[in-house]
Amino acid sequence: MTDRAEILSVLKSLTEPEAHRDRGVVTVIGKDKVGIIAGVARVLAEQQVNIADISQQVLQDLFTMNMIVDLSGMTCSFHELSTLLNAEGERLGVKIYIHREEVFDFMHTV
Template identity: 55%
Template sequence: MRAVITVIGKDKVGIIAAVSNILAESDVNILDISQTILQDVFTMIMLVDISKCNIPFHNLSEKLEAKGVELCLKIQIQHEDIFNSMHRI
């Protein structure tokens, strides 16, 4: 089972490390990652494998959102099928 994580906010040191640490602690594997900085705006999309996640999905979502609040970022995770449905053209 896969999920998509999106991160948007003002660029600062440690964003990727903060998200990656939460994922590692939760046994979530990063399958693909794309990140860019537009002037000082950081954007990142991660495709992750949540099949071996050791906490419920809603807890993972809460941890990521809380880290976003702490870092003044917007961090969201969605199941891949929901993400694809919402972004279909």
């Protein structure tokens, strides 16, 4: 891959905002315990929501996790998914948020 145009197109695809409306960000914040990821993943799987990327951090006891999810094949409405995740959060004793991805990209990139 020595062609400059080809390199440029790869660089462009890496730096251009890739957020689109069909993707969501799931954020989990709370006290770490067994089964958080499993619980969230189960709710998502049941609604045919694919996990595109996942990152997590544990600081002392505090657990934070961000998931980028693909909502294009979702079998319920956004509102229903949000309600299901809230209920799962209550069961697990953590706070779960889901937002569409665009807003984060818009706020944090120039």
